[in-house]
Amino acid sequence: xxxxxxxxxxxxxxxxxxxxxxxxxxxxxxxxxxxxxxxxxxxxxxxxxxxxxxxxxxxxxxxxxxxxxxxxxxxxxxxxxxxxxxxxxxxxxxxxxxxxxxxxxxxxxxxxxxxxxxxxxxxxxxxxxxxxxxxxxxxxxxxxxxxxxxxxxxxxxxxxxxxxxxxxxxxxxxxxxxxxxxxxxxxxxxxxxxxxxxxxxxxxxxxxxxxxxxxxxxxxxxxxxxxxxxxxxxxxxxxxxxxxxxxxxxxxxxxxxxxxxxxxxxxxxxxxxxxxxxxxxxxxxxxxxxxxxxxxxxxxxxxxxxxxxxxxxxxxxxxxxxxxxxxxxxxxxxxxxxxxxxxxxxxxxxxxxxxxxxxxxxxxxxxxxxxxxxxxxxxxxxxxxxxxxxxxxxxxxxxxxxxxxxxxxxxxxxxxxxxxxxxxxxxxxxxxxxxxxxxxxxxxxxxxxxxxxxxxxxxxxxxxxxxxxxxxxxxxxxxxxxxxxxxxxxxxxxxxxxxx
Amino acid sequence: xxxxxxxxxxxxxxxxxxxxxxxxxxxxxxxxxxxxxxxxxxxxxxxxxxxxxxxxxxxxxxxxxxxxxxxxxxxxxxxxxxxxxxxxxxxxxxxxxxxxxxxxxxxxxxxxxxxxxxxxxxxxxxxxxxxxxxxxxxxxxxxxxxxxxxxxxxxxxxxxxxxxxxxxxxxxxxxxxxxxxxxxxxxxxxxxxxxxxxxxxxxxxxxxxxxxxxxxxxxxxxxxxxxxxxxxxxxxxxxxxxxxxxxxxxxxxxxxxxxxxxxxxxxxxxxxxxxxxxxxxxxxxxxxxxxxxxxxxxxxxxxxxxxxxxxxxxxxxxxxxxxxxxxxxxxxxxxxxxxxxx
Numbered sequence: 001x002x003x004x005x006x007x008x009x010x011x012x013x014x015x016x017x018x019x020x021x022x023x024x025x026x027x028x029x030x031x032x033x034x035x036x037x038x039x040x041x042x043x044x045x046x047x048x049x050x051x052x053x054x055x056x057x058x059x060x061x062x063x064x065x066x067x068x069x070x071x072x073x074x075x076x077x078x079x080x081x082x083x084x085x086x087x088x089x090x091x092x093x094x095x096x097x098x099x100x101x102x103x104x105x106x107x108x109x110x111x112x113x114x115x116x117x118x119x120x121x122x123x124x125x126x127x128x129x130x131x132x133x134x135x136x137x138x139x140x141x142x143x144x145x146x147x148x149x150x151x152x153x154x155x156x157x158x159x160x161x162x163x164x165x166x167x168x169x170x171x172x173x174x175x176x177x178x179x180x181x182x183x184x185x186x187x188x189x190x191x192x193x194x195x196x197x198x199x200x201x202x203x204x205x206x207x208x209x210x211x212x213x214x215x216x217x218x219x220x221x222x223x224x225x226x227x228x229x230x231x232x233x234x235x236x237x238x239x240x241x242x243x244x245x246x247x248x249x250x251x252x253x254x255x256x257x258x259x260x261x262x263x264x265x266x267x268x269x270x271x272x273x274x275x276x277x278x279x280x281x282x283x284x285x286x287x288x289x290x291x292x293x294x295x296x297x298x299x300x301x302x303x304x305x306x307x308x309x310x311x312x313x314x315x316x317x318x319x320x321x322x323x324x325x326x327x328x329x330x331x332x333x334x335x336x337x338x339x340x341x342x343x344x345x346x347x348x349x350x351x352x353x354x355x356x357x358x359x360x361x362x363x364x365x366x367x368x369x370x371x372x373x374x375x376x377x378x379x380x381x382x383x384x385x386x387x388x389x390x391x392x393x394x395x396x397x398x399x400x401x402x403x404x405x406x407x408x409x410x411x412x413x414x415x416x417x418x419x420x421x422x423x424x425x426x427x428x429x430x431x432x433x434x435x436x437x438x439x440x441x442x443x444x445x446x447x448x449x450x451x452x453x454x455x456x457x458x459x460x461x462x463x464x465x466x467x468x469x470x471x472x473x474x475x476x477x478x479x480x481x482x483x484x485x486x487x488x489x490x491x492x493x494x495x496x497x498x499x500x
Numbered sequence: 501x502x503x504x505x506x507x508x509x510x511x512x513x514x515x516x517x518x519x520x521x522x523x524x525x526x527x528x529x530x531x532x533x534x535x536x537x538x539x540x541x542x543x544x545x546x547x548x549x550x551x552x553x554x555x556x557x558x559x560x561x562x563x564x565x566x567x568x569x570x571x572x573x574x575x576x577x578x579x580x581x582x583x584x585x586x587x588x589x590x591x592x593x594x595x596x597x598x599x600x601x602x603x604x605x606x607x608x609x610x611x612x613x614x615x616x617x618x619x620x621x622x623x624x625x626x627x628x629x630x631x632x633x634x635x636x637x638x639x640x641x642x643x644x645x646x647x648x649x650x651x652x653x654x655x656x657x658x659x660x661x662x663x664x665x666x667x668x669x670x671x672x673x674x675x676x677x678x679x680x681x682x683x684x685x686x687x688x689x690x691x692x693x694x695x696x697x698x699x700x701x702x703x704x705x706x707x708x709x710x711x712x713x714x715x716x717x718x719x720x721x722x723x724x725x726x727x728x729x730x731x732x733x734x735x736x737x738x739x740x741x742x743x744x745x746x747x748x749x750x751x752x753x754x755x756x757x758x759x760x761x762x763x764x765x766x767x768x769x770x771x772x773x774x775x776x777x778x779x780x781x782x783x784x785x786x787x788x789x790x791x792x793x794x795x796x797x798x799x800x801x802x803x804x805x806x807x808x809x810x811x812x813x814x815x816x817x818x819x820x821x822x823x824x825x826x827x828x829x830x831x832x833x834x835x836x837x838x839x840x841x842x
Contacts, residue, residue: 306715327717336715344715349708349776354701362717366698412716 003031006066006194007052007083007163013060014047021047024061025220027213029163029194034185036205036226037198039215040238040431045198048215049165053078053085065163084156085165092152094141099123101140102155126154130184146177150184157188164188165196168429170204174291174458182208200429202231214238235432258282261419261452262334264303267312272298274477276312280420283450285442287463289482289492290473296456297339299473300422303454304336305329330363335413339424339456341402345409348398352390352408353379355397359412382411387437403430410438414445421445422454427462439466460489472496511770514821515785518768522792530799543675546795551676554791555683556738560758561765561783562690563734566727568766570707571775572626572633574728577735577762579644580618581755584739586648587611589657589749592664600661608667612736618644619732623725637728641759648751658748668744679741686737690780700778703727707775764811765790768818 007029014022022044029035037045050056052063054072063070065081072078075085092101099120107114108122123136132150140148149169156164166185170178185195185208197209205212206226214221214237221237258281267276273295280286288296301307303314305323313320316332323329326336338344347355356379361370370378379393386407390400397408406426413421423442427435443466445451457463463470470482472495480495507513526533526546536545560577567574591607592600600607618640625636659665670677694700705713706723714720738758743749767773768789769782790811797810820826 304715325717325719326715327719330717338712338715343709344712347705347709347712347716350701350705354705358701358705358718359716361698361701366702366723369697 003192005029006031008064009048009052009061010064011061012048012051012058012063014044014051014056015059020218022051022218025215025218026223027220028223029196031162031194032189032192033210034189034195034197034208036209036212037196037215038205038212038234038238039221040433043215043238043431044218045215046167047218049085049167049196049198053083053165079159079161082160082162083165084159084161084163085167086149086152086156086169087167092140092148092155095139097137097139098127098134098143098151099136101151102126102136102158106159123154126158127151130154130187131180132184144177146173146181149173149177149181153181153184153188157193161193163194163196165198167198168200169197170199170201176291178204200431202234205234206231238432258284258450258452261316262303263315265313265315267299267302267309267314269298269302269307269309272302272307272476273473276302276478278471278478280452280454282419282452283446284468285446285453285455285466287467287470288454288456288473289460289463289470290496291458294473294496295476296473297424298476300336300424300454300456303329303420304334304422306336327362330359330416330418333417333419334422335359335416335418335420336422337409337413337424337426339428341405341409341429346397346405349396351394352383352388352397352400353393355408356382356393356411356415360415363416378415382415385414386411386441401430403434406430406438407434410441418451420452420454422456424456425458426455427457427459435462442466460492463487464489464492470495511779511782512785514770514818515768515782515789519785519789519792522789522796526792526796526799530796533799538675541673541675542670546799548677550788550791550795552679553795554788555677555679556741557758557761557765557787557791558683558784559686559734559738559741560762561769561787562686562780563731564759564762564766565769565771565778565780565783566703567633567731568763568771568773569703569775569778570724570727571710572724572727573763573773574622574637574731575634575759575763576618576622576637576640576644577731577738577759578755578757579641579648580615580732580735581739581742581758582645582648582749582751583618583651584611584615584736585743585749585754586651586657586751587614588664588740589659589743590651590653592659592661594657594659596660598660598662600664604661604663608740611740612733615736615739616729616733618735619729620725622732623728626728627721627724645751648749648754652749652751656748656750659743660747665744665747668741668746682737682741686734687780687784694780704777707778761790762787764815764818767822772822 005028009025009027012022012025012027025044025048027048037048039045047056051058054074054077057073058071065083070081072081072083078085093104096104102123103119108118109115110118120136127134127136127150130150130153132147134143134147140151143151153164169181173181185197189195197205199205209226211223212226212229212234213223214234216238260279261282262280264276264278268274276299278286288299290296298307302309305326305328308322308324314322321332323332329336347358350358353375357370357375360378364370376393382388383390383393388404388407388411390404397405400408410423410426426438439462442453442455446453455463455466464487467487468483470487470492471478472480472482472492474496482492482495530546533546536543536547538544564574564577588607588611591602591610592604595601622637622640625631625639626633667678702718702723705718706720710720735755739755742754765786766783768786769779769784771778771782793811793814794807797807802810
C-alpha cells in the first residue's frame with residue numbers, strides 16, 4: 001500500500017575537499033514503502049543519509065517533506081521534521097535500562113520529577129507493538145544486539161517519525177533476528193511510515209523492499225521497482241559493468257590436500273566451543289559455517305591465542321603448542337584477520353604503510369626496526385598486489401573506504417607470510433567488486449602458495465564458492481564436515497539448520 | 501590562502517607561533533633581553549637563563565609525551581623529582597668540608613635508578629592492574645614527597661661538595677650550562693629511538709587502538725609499562741638538575757607542580773591528551789615556550805604567587821585553539837562575513 005509522496009530530495013550535491021560525494025541526486029520516498037538505497041562503498045549512500053539527517057550541510061539541491069522545504073542542520077532538527085535514524089552501531093547507553101533508553105532526554109514528568117511508572121509502562125507498551133515482550137527495567141546490556149536494535153527502532157518511531165532510516169541494521173544479526181526485525185519493519189510500513197533501508201545483503205533487499213534507488217560514484221543511476229529488477233541487473237547497475245566476471249568465477253574445486261599443518265583435538269573453552277576437532281592441511285580453504293554465535297569466531301580466536309582453551313590440544317607440525325598471546329601464534333606463522341575491522345583491525349590514525357608493516361614489525365620486535373626504504377617497498381608492493389585505492393601510502397587508514405581498509409589489513413597479514421590465514425568475515429560491509437576480488441585472492445593464495453585458509457562468512461554463496469571443506473558449527477559445537485560435492489548452498493543450509 | 505592554511509595546520513605551528521610572539525614581546529618590553537655577554541669564556545644572558553631552566557622541563561616533557569601518547573598521564577613526576585634529589589643528596593652527604601661519601605656519578609646513577617623504580621611502580625599499576633593512570637600516579641604524587649622526606653630524615657640536606665653543583669650550573673671552562681648539554685643529549689637519544697626503532701609507532705598504535713594492537717602482536721602491557729619507567733627516569737634526571745641548582749635536597753618544594761608544566765608543554769606541542777599521535781619536537785618547543793613565558797612574567801615583575809593565574813590564561817588560549825568546536829565557531833563567523841561581503 002504505497003501512498004502519496006512523503007519525502008523528496010531533488011538535485012542534492014555535496015562536496016568534500018577534492019571529492020565529489022554527491023552530484024545532483026534525486027530521491028523520492030512514499031508513505032508506506034520500504035525503499036532500499038544501494039550502491040558500492042563510496043557510492044554516496046551514507047553521505048545522502050547524512051545530508052538528510054542534518055549531519056552534513058548540503059551544497060546544493062532541496063529537500064521537501066510533505067511538500068514543505070526543510071533543511072535540518074542537526075540530527076535533532078531532522079527528528080523535529082519527523083525523520084528518525086537508527087544507525088548500524090546501536091547508539092544507546094548499555095548501562096541504562098531499556099525504558100530509560102527509550103525516553104532519555106524527553107522523560108515524562110510529574111510534579112517536576114521524573115515519572116518512572118509512566119516511563120516503564122509506556123516503554124513496555126511501545127515494545128509490545130513491536131512484538132517484543134521484555135523486562136524494560138533491566139539494563140540494555142542484558143539483551144542481544146538484535147533486541148537493542150529493535151529498542152533503537154522503538155525509540156526512533158516513538159518520536160513521531162514519518163520517515164525511518166535504517167542504516168545497515170542487519171549487519172550484526174543472524175537470520176532469526178533478521179526476520180524478527182523485518183516483521184517489525186513490515187508492521188511500521190502498514191502504519192504508513194516511509195522506511196529507507198540501507199544494506200549490503202541482496203537477499204534482504206529482495207525480501208523486504210518495494211523500491212530501490214541505486215547510486216554509483218556519487219551519482220544517481222536510477223530508482224526501480226524491486227520486483228521488476230532481476231538481481232543480476234541490480235548488481236551490474238551498482239558496479240557499472242556486466243557481471244560475467246562474478247558468475248564465471250565458479251567453484252574452488254582443488255581436490256588434492258597438502259600435508260597436515262595444524263591439528264586441533266577436543267578444544268574446549270567455556271562459552272566458546274566444545275570438543276572441537278579439526279585437521280588443517282596445506283593449500284586448503286576451510287569454511288566455518290554456522291549462524292552468528294554458533295562459535296565460529298570464538299573457535300578461530302582459540303587458534304590465534306586471543307583466548308586460551310581449557311581443554312584439548314593443538315598440534316603444529318607434530319608437536320604440541322600453546323599460544324598465550326596472538327604474538328605466539330604469529331611466531332608459528334598463523335595470521336588472523338578479525339571480524340570487527342574498526343575495533344580489532346585498523347589503527348585509524350596511523351598511515352596505510354604503518355598499518356601494513358606493523359604486523360611484521362611486531363613479529364620482529366620493536367628494536368629490530370624495518371628501515372624506512374624497506375617499509376615503503378613492502379607497502380607499495382602490497383598496495384599494488386591487492387589494488388588498494390590510496391592517494392599515497394602515507395594516507396591515514398581511517399580515511400579509506402571499508403573495502404580498502406579490509407584489503408590493507410589483509411595485506412598486513414600477508415606481509416607476515418603465514419602458513420595459516422584465518423579470515424573472519426573478510427567481506428562484511430564491503431562492496432561486491434571488492435568481495436569478488438577477496439574471494440579470488442583466497443583461492444589463489446591456497447593454490448599457488450599452498451597457504452591454508454580458514455574462511456568465516458555469513459554468506460553461504462561465498463563459502464560454497466571458495467571453500468574446499470566446510471566445518472559446520474551449531475550451538476558452539478562442530479556438528480559435521482562437508483567436502484567436495486557436498487558443498488552446495490541447500491546442503492550447507494540444511495546442515496546449519498540441523499536437518500542432516 | 502592554501503599555503504597559510506597548510507602552515508597553520510602544521511602541528512608545530514602553535515608552539516613556534518607562541519614562542520615567536522613571546523620573543524617579539526620581550527624584544528620590546530625587556531631591554532637587553534637578547535644580549536649575551538661573555539665572561540671568562542662563559543656565556544651569560546637572559547636567553548641562556550631560559551634555556552638553562554627549560555632544560556629540566558624539556559626532559560620532563562619528553563617522558564610525559566610518551567606516557568600521554570599511550571592515552572595515560574603521569575602526575576607523579578614532580579614528586580619523583582623530589583625523590584631523585586633526596587637520594588642523590590643523601591648519598592653525597594652534607595659534610596661541611598666539601599667532601600663526598602660516594603663518587604658523584606655513582607650517586608647520580610643510583611638516584612636515576614630509584615626513580616626508574618618509581619616508574620616501575622606506576623607502570624605496574626597502570627599496565628598490569630589496569631588502574632586509571634591519573635589515579636595510579638596520584639598515589640606516588642602524594643606519597644612521593646613523604647618518601648623523599650624519609651630518605652632525608654625529615655631535613656633539607658645542603659650539599660657542599662662542589663662538583664655536584666656543576667650539574668645544574670656550569671662546569672668551569674664550559675661556555676654553556678651543563679643542563680643544556682644534558683637536555684640536548686636526551687633529545688638526541690629520543691630522536692635516535694624514534695628513527696632507529698619502532699618504539700614510536702608502537703606507542704602510537706597502543707594509544708590509538710590497544711585492542712587492535714594486541715591482535716596485531718604488539719605487547720601492549722609491556723609497552724605501557726615501559727613508558728612509565730621512562731617517564732620516571734626522565735623525572736630522575738630532572739631531579740638531579742633541580743637539586744644541583746640549589747645544591748640541596750628540598751623534599752617539600754623540589755619540582756613542585758612541575759608535572760603540570762610538563763603536561764602543558766606536551767599539549768602545547770600538539771599531542772592530544774587522549775593519546776595516539778605524538779610530537780616530540782612540539783613538546784620540546786612547548787617546554788621552551790613555557791619557560792620563556794615564566795621568565796618573561798618574572799621579568800615584568802609578576803610575583804610567583806600570581807604566576808599561576810597568567811599561566812591559566814595561556815592554558816585557556818591553548819585549549820581554545822585546539823578545540824574543534826571553537827575553530828568551527830570561528831570558521832562559521834568568517835564564512836558569514838565572506839557571504840555578507842558578497
